[in-house]
Amino acid sequence: MSTSKLPLSGVRIADFTIHNAGPFGTHILSQLGAEIIKFESNARPDALRKPHAVYGRMGPATFDQVTANKLSVRLNLKKTEAVDLAKRVVAISDIAAESFRAGVMKRLGLDFETLCQVKPDLVMLSLSSCGQDGPDSHFAGYAPLFGAWGGLGALTGYPDGPPVEIRHVMDHASGYHGALAVIAALLQRRRTGKPQFIDLAAREVSSAMIGDALVMGAMGLPVKRPGNGDIAMAPHGVYATAQDDRWLTIAVRNDQEFLTLLNILEKQDFATDSRFNTVIARRQNSAELDGLMTQWLASCNAEETAEALQVAGVCAHVSWSTQDIANDPHLHSRKTLVNVDDTSNPDRLAVGSPAIFSKSAEVGVLRGTPDLGQDEDYVFGELLGLDRKQRQDLEEREIIF
């Protein structure tokens, strides 16, 4: 049975976030039903409103995942009256979220203490690269820098190569943690009636992703960059197959799974080989085993082998491109992939919810990316009660701009 409401139905967020990490956090909350009012302005256009030549996009985006589901209003926050209007939106919201460099919200007159004057039980999320305080709090950063500072970048890579740049997933992992913290604070507010301020540092999310290695480090123990290898499991790797750039991932946890793997690959002769017949032996001879696996899999069909291994109980999956994902019946059946309205591409897919709720209404991407200022009738008109003439005046003076 489905109730009509989404889990966060009725929760409203005043969204000052920019770039990727913060907007992804509020996008997650929007997927769960929160109403997100995104502030943007022609005075400082959001990245999605501009060309993005470095990535080959020569005009504004027609679809931007992190802005999907959101309402858009224009406010030129360089002007005092625009700041006052933003405060009026905060006053009727549950949450304010921002992702400027530490100190910017205060300069704008929109810091937590000020906003609490208009919304005494406000939950506010400040998401930044290094946090709101400390010697590095003024540092500017992007996702790869969070990965570098926090330690995830240095531990990722080929064991004999350089560290790896962690890209958008570093931003978005930070946004995920921000979304979680916000809902925890909402639950706390329901119990206490009090405000809460959440200070999230993206570089600390990077560190949280290597929390086990940091326990090792704190105990004075070395941590090596493992590449695709694993200390406990062998074989555990990514292997080339008969098709070009089609790699098969396999992780074998125990003797039973190893015997199953040998059966599927028709290499039963190795079942009694003393180099490989126990977990310890396989670990000790993992390089040799990897060499054999590379030979054995070189003539295999990647998808067919993955399927056969999975049916027999061995963890395997092809290293999938985004196109493979777009074609996947499993992800479509779960509505993880959804079609969105897009003028440039009617078949465009977006990534919806990783979860299916038994009672709440369907979560996920329910509408595409808003046009700049498209929701001002609702936000400035209905919610704030500004009439047409007042709005026109504010537009002429480039406050709503």
Add this chain to the structure above:
Amino acid sequence: MQDLKESHTDSLPLAGYRVLERSRGAATAYAGRLMATLGATVILMEPETGSPLRQAPPWLDDDEQQSALFAYLSVGKRSLICNLETAAGKQLFNQQLQNADIFIDDTPVAERETLGLTPKAIAEKFPNLIHVSLLPFGATGPKADWDGEELNIVHAGSEGYLLPNGFAQESFPERGPLKMYGHFAEYQGGVYAATAALSALWSAPVSGGQYIDVSSQAAVLLCGAYAMQRLGDGSLEHRATRKFRYGGVFKTADGYIQLLTLEDRQWQGTVELMGNPEWAKAEWLQDPLERSRRGDEINHHIREWMAQHSVEDIVSKAQELGVPAAKYRNPEDVIAGEQEAFRGLFETTTLENGQQTEILLAPFRFKFSPLHFTGGVPALNELAQPTRAGDINT
């Protein structure tokens, strides 16, 4: 059995909430860990042999008995042995569920019927419970019975195929794609499952209890959704081409740094950082599009310069000039970091064997409710024992 008194956690965001966790994998354990650190009472329901995560690498001892991963993921939780194949175990489980707000479980779908863990069986007995299933591919759909370790999940969710990128890929173009360190994809499943569980708690006054089916594959896919957006733009991303045209990872005289110059002013700052060299005065370098086209040439020059300077010198000067640059820090650097110490990122706690160590607390701070561990790393079944060393309120 002890009473669970929670006065010491009253001020935490999730104070008063109870979570039961059955976990084999890092995803579910991370979801429980996040909720425990936010103040919920999280009880690990373990088999008699203990959670498999107690044996998971990396290990703190040569005997492979002390898992650093388990320590990280279970600090602050409680532990109870609960064997669902026995009548006594089932009774204990039902007693615990009676008082729980959330039950999170990664038991494979095929095993749920006999153990009484199907959504239907749970909902009939506990209509107000938030029941979260977290599996590598979810509990419904054609691949619901597929199993996966982190290696498989991160490659099933597309980020694996796109790694490595930049300098690492250029260094070894013939090599295959790569997972990230540790349990990144599973942690996205975990943080999302916790988020979904709390959002269902929020709506419980309207919806009551419900069942939520979460997939780690889908969570890491959503985390990397930009690649799907690019596909809609007509561009299929590949690790060989997903790179910044110039900037990226550089080897210095004593380590690696990350340098990014997305804005024109940051490029100008980079030129100043390098002491305004002759090559940087060429006319074409004034045009951002031309710089992108000839990024390899630029990186060649930057590499030469970087190799002669130390990380600390480069990074401190770069930040002064407004050039985004960061050292690739090892775990030791993070542990000894001034910023981390200032913000209290680590907290001293007690391992199962009584040793003290520092463990990362949480990547967020709550101004009015400073987070803290509410207990150490739990010994197996400690909650069934009359006392626990170091336990508050016992």
